[in-house]
Amino acid sequence: MTQKKTGIPLEGFAEFSRKAAAEGAVLLQNEGMVLPVKPGERVSIFGRIQKNYYRSGTGSGGSVNVAYTTNLLDGMRSKKDIIVNEELAAVYEKWLIDNPFDNGGGVWAGEPWNQKEMPISEEIAGAARKQSDKAIIVIGRTAGEDKDNDDTPGSCRLTEEEQAMIKAVTGYFEETAVVLNVSNIIDMSWLDSAEYKYPIKSVIYSWQGGMEGGNAIADVLAGEVTPSGKLTDTIAYSIQDYPSTKNYGGEDKNLYQEDIYVGYRYFETFCPEKVHFEFGYGISYTDFSSTVLKAEKVRENGGDYFVFQVKVKNEGGTYSGKEVVEVYYEAPQGKLGRPVRALGAFGKTALLKPGKEEVLIIKMPAAAMAAYDDSGVTGNPYSYVLEAGEYRLYVGSSIKKASLVKIDGKESSQVEKLTVIEKLQQAMAPTEDFTRLKPGKKKENGSYEITYENVPKLAYSIEERIKNNLPEDIEDTGNVKYLQDKKHLQNEKYSRDMKQPQDKGYLLKDVAEKKVTMEEFISQLSNEDLAALVRGEGMCHPSVTPGTASAFGGVTDRLLSFGIPLACTSDGPSGIRMDGGYKATQVPIGTLLAATWNPELVEELYTLEGKELLSNSIDMLLGPGLNIRRSPQNGRNFEYFSEDPLITGKFASAVVKGIMKGGSNATLKHFACNNQEKFRAKVDAVVSERALREIYLKGFEIAVKEGGANGVMTSYNPVNGHWAASNYDLTTTILREEWGFQGIVMTDWWAIMNDVVSGGAADRKNTHFMVRAQNDLYMVVSNFGAEVNAYRDLTEEALKEGTLTRGELQRCAKNICEFLLKSPSFKREESFSEEAVFVEPGNFDREAGNILEGEDTFVPVHKTPQSVIEVKEAGFFRLMVKIRSFGDELAQTSCSLLLNDTQVATIQIGGTDGHWIKQKLVKVELKEGMYSVELKDVKQGLEIEWVEFKRIS
Structure with a gap:
């Protein structure tokens, strides 16, 4: 398929991302104003990461092919008024030639957390001090999909090499700043080590800023941008201080014993003394004052709100800056028990010049303070209830620097009697006994003793709930063919007549034009059509944008004939992943974006992302990721926003709204409790209903209700015994019925499902349980595998046996088609047919040998990476490959297939455990002549034995 704009990054997008990357830098310490580096000052930069900049974490969330990557050293070199120590830079650049970046061999999840560091001798450090007044040390870390962080040197802690580097540098430099180019917060205990001759004066988290991140942090270090980022996590003195640590990393299950007390909710309630840098903290190059001019409770649109007027003034005399309130x-505490503090609202000023001020108006709904009673x-x-008592409000620049504010002149807002905010029904409750944290006796410092209480268990019948909410079959009013299946008719559980409807010639565009209803359109689809429609195909489908994650919708000729388009998804969330070399813009990681505390900026950034998606004919970005950062050990934290659900929901909403403004769609993931990567496909999240609703689902709820999200991806893991991909209460009771979600729900790639009622063992064949849960799409079967049921799923068998109704399957089909009607694919002509890729013949020396005839030819490529075939008669050919990989089934690897130096297909596969399989690729149109066949960028662990040219016309 020809895509005129495929792989051409959107003009101006990368440059704008630089602005966002700079705004998310968090300055934690800056004694004596070591930063910024001022005009005319000389600086020595230490650490290999000054050149080997990490632009993102690893895995699908970071796999963006970019035209370039900036780095800190070159970014500082571009500042004409700053003198970089080029002698030291030359030493590093020479050392890097002999010590190249270690990518783990390109194997999925193989890249190490850190890179080998160049030793800094006394001679090097002393010579640098003679050249420079200040030192900048750059330290980098990465982690990602399938690779958690660890509380060891090289991951969350510094290595001996890094500690030695800091000791050597601080032995000579009185003024040292440390830049952390990391995907996640790390242990900070090294900051105040007594081994340093001169203390570290400044430390700043630059995070990972995408392809322009190196330039962005240089902008901050040089004072062109004043840091205004704030932490969206609590940095404790040790990973062992986090309440999740003792229950983290299990293979079979993970008890969420800390319950709602995640991050600052735990530390401020039980042990504030264990906090090194608090939630919401971050300093600037200038000073601000904040004055609450007015705080009142008002009634608007049937609800109560607290409204704050806060005057923020830049009290400094040199630097402009922004401040967060x-x-x-x-x-x-009531009967439920509550955290000492919880974030209720926030706002950020515009850029304030010295002496200038701004009045922020910040609104917070009183209902946001409600707690969920899961026990009665x-x-x-x-x-959700507001218990009777005094509710106090605090305003400030971090959780510890927030001061009590009088509301309407009173010390607190009084709730006279218990108020029910929202009455729901029990959903997703655990089925096993365990205990959870609860505040006990109040201590003198205002924190509470730790006590435990039993967690309420499941008290209703999921089977009855499903049975009482079964959708009616959409009847075909024309002639129908009844299947005489006695076994089915005898089934007592969900007896339905199996009907094969008549094709009436209705097209999906007829629904768009209001000529027929969606129900009338869906009524035409046979059981086979419906079963194929809930199967997505991928990855790297040849009929959609090359190298993307999936194709869904018109995955068979029959579905295409009904005018159902073939839509496309791409991995994200920090840019478009197109395996095979196509370029896109990579933006900062979620950690950095949330640290801006500026949702408006992020919405503007992702509006450009939406436009780039549209230009690449991509209907959905598989992002944002909005799992709660329950533990610093989660390797995929870089994709997520915060330990706090409000921050998470607000920034997810900004991403969703931006992408939609740009013309495409977003996918909220991973729904829910994907809070560790190790054993992520099977570890059961055992968690209370209260913690689910108040913490782990709340961000998703905000993104649906405020952001208008119309796409959700379920997670790999089970939650309280039910795999997310077949969890009825997750995707129907809560998502659709309670939150009013209208859109499609898809599984994560190659997910497994278990019995929607009884739980138990899981298998990817259990798509009937997925459909029953109203998870609409199975992602993914092999390319062109939907029609032939390549994974041998049980959907059609369940229809015959009566364990799935036709109405349930039609409900998913309706959700998919409703989404497709509003998607970009519905406006693209190529979405309704498979186009052939045309390649011009080339000139090759016949005497060179290895010329094969291109008529049902098997071209061996396992030993010879490039061969030449001769096509004697022009025509259309289907390309096939024989392929294998030695990774597990969730590993991902790929390469590009070129004909005459033209990329025609991306070959992609998950792990096959070394078994050879055949894979169907793109259709090509070839003239009479010769063509070179070449594989490019073959990743380690991937083997291809041959490429077949099979004539089809």
């Missing part, structure tokens, strides 16, 4: 609330202890089971 954070609002926290303290609820009475308040007398209102399964409800």
Whole structure:
């Protein structure tokens, strides 16, 4: 398929991402104003990461092919008024030639957390001091999909080499700043080590800023941008201090015993003394004052709101800057138990010049302070309630720097009697006994003793809930053919007549033009059509944008004939992943974006992302990721926003709204509790309903209700015994019925499902349980595998046996088609047919040998990476490959297939455990002549034995 704009990054997008990357830098310490480096100052830069800049974490969330990557050293060199120590830079650049970047051999999840560091001798450090007044040390870390962080040197802690480097540098430099080019918060205990002759004066988290991140942090270090980022996680003194640590990393299950007390909710409630740098903290090159001019409770649109007028003034005399104002609330402990503080709202100023001020208006709904009663202890089971008592509000620049604010002149806002905010029903409750944290006796410092209580368990029948909410079959009013299946008719559980409808010639565009209803259109589809429609195909489908994650919708000729387009998804969230070399813009990681505390900026950034998706004919970005950063050990934290659900929801909403403004769609992932990467495909998240609703699902809820999200991806893992991909209460009861979600839900790639009622063992064949849960799409079967049921799923068999109704399958089909009607694919002509890739013949020396005839030819490529075939008669050919990989089934590897130096297909596969399989590729149109066949960028662990040219016309 020809895509005129495929692989051409959107003009101006990378440059704008530089602005966002700079705004998310978090300055934690800056004694004596070591930063910024001022005009005329000389600086020595240490650490190989000054050149080997990490632009993102690893795995699907970081796999963006970019035209270039900036780095910190070159970014600083571009500042004409700053003198970089080029002698030291030359030493590093020479050393890097002999010590290249280690990518782990290109194997999935093989890249190490850190890179070998150049030793810094006394001679090197001393010579640098003679050249420079200041030192900058750059330290880097990465992690990602299938690769958690670890509480060891080289991951969360510094290596001996890095510690020695810092000791050597601080032995000579009185003024040292450390830049952390990391995907996640790391242990900071080294910061105040007594081994340093001169203390480290400054430390800044630059995070990973995408392809322009090197330039962005240079902008900050040089003072062209004043840092205004704030932490969206708590940095404790040790990873062992986090309440999740003792229950992290299990293979079979993970008890969420800390319950709602995640991150700052735990530390501020139980042990504030264990906090090194608090949530919401970050300093600037200038000073701000904040004055609450007015704080009142008002009634608007049937609800109560707290409204704050806060005057922020730049009190400095040199640097312009932005400041964040954070609002926290303290609820009475009541019967439920509450955190000492919780974030309720926030706002950020525009850029304020020295002496200038701005009045921020910040609104917070009173209902945001409600807690969920999952036990009935308040007398209102399964409800959000405000218990009676005093609710206090605090305003400031971090959770520890927030001061009590009087509301309408009073010390607190009084709730006279318990108020029910929202009455729901029990959903997703655990089925096993365990205990959870609860505040006990209040201590003198305002924190609480730790106590435990039993977690409420499941008290309803999922089977009855499903049975009572079964959708009616959409009847075909024309002639129908009844299948006489006695076994089915005898089934007592979900007896339905199996009907094969008549094709009436209705097209999906007839629905768009209101000529027929969606129900009338869906009624035409046979059981086979419906079963194929809920199967997505991929990765790197030849009929959609090359190198992308999946194709769904018109995956068979029959479905295409009904006018159902073939839509396309791409991995994200920090840019478009197109395996095979096509270029895109890579933006900063989620950690950095949330650290801006500026959702408006992020929405603007992702509007450009939406435009780039549209130009590449991509209908959905598989992002944002919005799992809660429960633990610093989660390797995929870089894709996510925060330990706090409000921050998470607000920034996910910004991403969703931006992408939609740009013309494409976003996918919220991973729904839910994908909070560790090790054993991510099977570890059961055992968690209370209260923690789910208040913490782990809340960000998704905000993104649906405020962001208008119309795409969700379920996670690999089970939650309380039910795999997310077949979890009825997750995808139907909560997502659709309670939140009003309208869109499609898809599985993660090659997910497994278990019985929607009884749980138990899981298998990827269990798509009937997926459909029953109203998870619409199975992602993914092999390319061209939907029609032939390549994974031998049980959907059609369940229809015959009566364990799945036709109405349930039609419900998923309706969700998919409703989405497709509004997707970019519906406006693209190529979405309704498979186009052949045309390649011109080339000139080759016949005497060179190895010329094969291109008529059903098997071209061996396992030993000879380039061969030449001769086509004696022009025509259309289907390309096939024989391929294998030695990784596990969730590993991903790829290469490009070129004919005459033209990329015609991306060959991609998950792990096959060394078994050879055949894979169908693109259709090509070839003239009479000769063509070179070449594989490019073959990743380690991938083997291809031959490429077949099979004539089809």
